Amino acid sequence: xxxxxxxxxxxxxxxxxxxxxxxxxxxxxxxxxxxxxxxxxxxxxxxxxxxxxxxxxxxxxxxxxxxxxxxxxxxxxxxxxxxxxxxxxxxxxxxxxxxxxxxxxxxxxxxxxxxxxxxxxxxxxxxxxxxxxxxxxxxxxxxxxxxxxxxxxxxxxxxxxxxxxxxxxxxxxxxxxxxxxxxxxxxxxxxxxxxxxxxxxxxxxxxxxxxxxxxxxxxxxxxxxxxxxxxxxxxxxxxxxxxxxxxxxxxxxxxxxxxxxxxxxxxxxxxxxxxxxxxxxxxxxxxxxxxxxxxxxxxxxxxxxxxxxxxxxxxxxxxxxxxxxxxxxxxxxxxxxxxxxxxxxxxxxxxxxxxxxxxxxxxxxxxxxxxxxxxxxxxxxxxxxxxxxxxxxx
Numbered sequence: 001x002x003x004x005x006x007x008x009x010x011x012x013x014x015x016x017x018x019x020x021x022x023x024x025x026x027x028x029x030x031x032x033x034x035x036x037x038x039x040x041x042x043x044x045x046x047x048x049x050x051x052x053x054x055x056x057x058x059x060x061x062x063x064x065x066x067x068x069x070x071x072x073x074x075x076x077x078x079x080x081x082x083x084x085x086x087x088x089x090x091x092x093x094x095x096x097x098x099x100x101x102x103x104x105x106x107x108x109x110x111x112x113x114x115x116x117x118x119x120x121x122x123x124x125x126x127x128x129x130x131x132x133x134x135x136x137x138x139x140x141x142x143x144x145x146x147x148x149x150x151x152x153x154x155x156x157x158x159x160x161x162x163x164x165x166x167x168x169x170x171x172x173x174x175x176x177x178x179x180x181x182x183x184x185x186x187x188x189x190x191x192x193x194x195x196x197x198x199x200x201x202x203x204x205x206x207x208x209x210x211x212x213x214x215x216x217x218x219x220x221x222x223x224x225x226x227x228x229x230x231x232x233x234x235x236x237x238x239x240x241x242x243x244x245x246x247x248x249x250x251x252x253x254x255x256x257x258x259x260x261x262x263x264x265x266x267x268x269x270x271x272x273x274x275x276x277x278x279x280x281x282x283x284x285x286x287x288x289x290x291x292x293x294x295x296x297x298x299x300x301x302x303x304x305x306x307x308x309x310x311x312x313x314x315x316x317x318x319x320x321x322x323x324x325x326x327x328x329x330x331x332x333x334x335x336x337x338x339x340x341x342x343x344x345x346x347x348x349x350x351x352x353x354x355x356x357x358x359x360x361x362x363x364x365x366x367x368x369x370x371x372x373x374x375x376x377x378x379x380x381x382x383x384x385x386x387x388x389x390x391x392x393x394x
Contacts, residue, residue: 007036008382011091011114013105015098017041017057018050021202023268024175024299025097026050031176031375035382038089040082049267054089056081076107086112093117093382099124100135103142110145115385118142119150119173122295122317123206125159130291140164147385150378152296153318159295171381175299176374177365181272182306184362187279189351194225197344198278198309200271200300203234203243205288207298208314210246211337212282215312217254218341224348228260228282231274239290272303279354280347281309285316286334297322305329306365308358312343322369328361 012029017039029037029052039055043064058064058079070077085091086108094114096102102118109116128135143149143165150173151157157170189195197216201207209230216228230247234240251260263274275281281304287293296318304311305322311329313319325331330347332339347353 007034008093008379008386009038009089009091010035010093010095010382011038011040011085011089013040013094013096013101013108015042015101017044017047017052017055019045020049020265020267023050024177026052027176027178027371028375028378031371032379033372033375034379036089038085038091040078040085054085056085071104076104078104078108082108083111086114092386095119095382097121099139099142100128102146103135103138106142106145115148115382115389116146117148117150117381117385118146120156120160120295121152122156123292125151125156125163125295126287126293127291129163136163143169147389148381150381153321155318155321156295173378173381174369174374175296175302176369176371177299177303177306178371179306179366179369182275182303182365184306184308184359184366185276186308186355186358186362187310188355189279194227195280195348195351196278197226197228197280197282198231198274198304199228199282200231200274201283201298202232203240203247204292205239205243205290206285206292206294207232208284208286209243210250211284211286211340213247213250213254213256213260214337215282215284215341215344216260217250217256219345219348220256220259222345224345226259226348228256229263229274229278230260231263231266231271233262233265271300275304275307275309278309279351280344281305281311281313281329282344283311283313283319284332284334284340285314285319287316293317294319302365302369305361306369308362310347310354310357310361312340312347314340322364324360324364328357328364 039052041057091114095117096105099120149165149170160170161167199212234244283301285294294317301322311323313323314334315331316334323329330343332343
């Protein structure tokens with residue numbers, strides 16, 4: 001049976017359209033066949049890399065300042081362009097990306113009557129309620145009003161339910177990756193070639209990059225020949241700047257400058273190049289001191305797995321849904337440095353296992369994380385809500 005002929009109008013609401021680290025958000029909009037998507041954004045970045053029309057944002061700096069002032073006064077106002085977008089396009093669904101965006105969007109949903117879908121992604125689940133208790137009350141309001149709350153995996157689903165969301169409103173919606181751009185090529189190590197290890201992530205404590213570099217140092221000290229590329233950086237905020245100092249401290253203290261190179265924040269095409277030219281993906285995520293977490297699993301782990309690269313990671317959040325310990329990679333208990341060191345050393349010592357692990361990782365990605373299949377599931381959620389609200393059969 002083919003897709004419905006009438007496109008469903010969906011408004012996607014985001015704080016910023018779109019940081020380089022949020023290609024996964026672009027994919028949710030881009031691959032949602034059977035919908036007409038518009039974007040409501042608080043601000044814009046990288047429009048050359050993530051073009052989209054129609055896109056609605058603040059009319060200018062003055063309106064942006066007024067809205068920020070209103071938020072500080074705990075008023076939920078939205079740009080006039082959002083109201084114009086809803087009147088002109090009449091979206092059947094408003095999809096808020098991140099829980100705090102969902103709460104801010106409630107007045108818009110109430111005024112224009114769209115079905116409301118909210119996706120949580122990680123720090124909005126763990127850090128916000130822990131750091132600012134007011135968000136527990138705000139989320140209670142959101143959970144009562146929203147029609148559907150999505151998340152990446154069962155661990156995050158449980159975390160959202162613990163915050164008070166009715167279980168019947170929570171659904172797992174995986175973030176897919178573009179498998180056409182990630183051909184599975186299981187890794188092999190040529191004679192005399194150093195193992196190439198890839199680390200990817202913003203310089204935030206939850207990414208565990210200092211721990212990753214400590215594991216690299218332990219491996220090098222054990223006589224293993226390896227080279228490491230770190231893709232990522234700091235956006236200048238105090239948290240990321242402090243993490244960058246911790247990262248640099250490990251490099252200097254463990255004398256890693258000769259084996260570790262920093263590529264900085266790179267475009268997605270360059271990231272894919274780095275993925276295809278490395279042997280092992282190292283991503284030891286953890287809960288940060290401020291409660292920040294992955295929530296689900298980093299999309300970069302899915303991309304690495306899809307390419308046929310074995311992954312060394314941790315049991316953090318929903319990462320075990322992507323990395324099957326001993327089959328598609330190796331997992332250390334979260335925060336256990338000795339275990340992480342042992343996992344990386346074991347994989348480096350057994351290059352003959354890389355091909356089988358990589359093939360299994362690629363197969364798992366193709367079974368569970370195909371962006372087109374995930375987007376089709378998301379569109380099905382939209383249509384189910386719209387049908388229920390109109391009284392039609394699902």
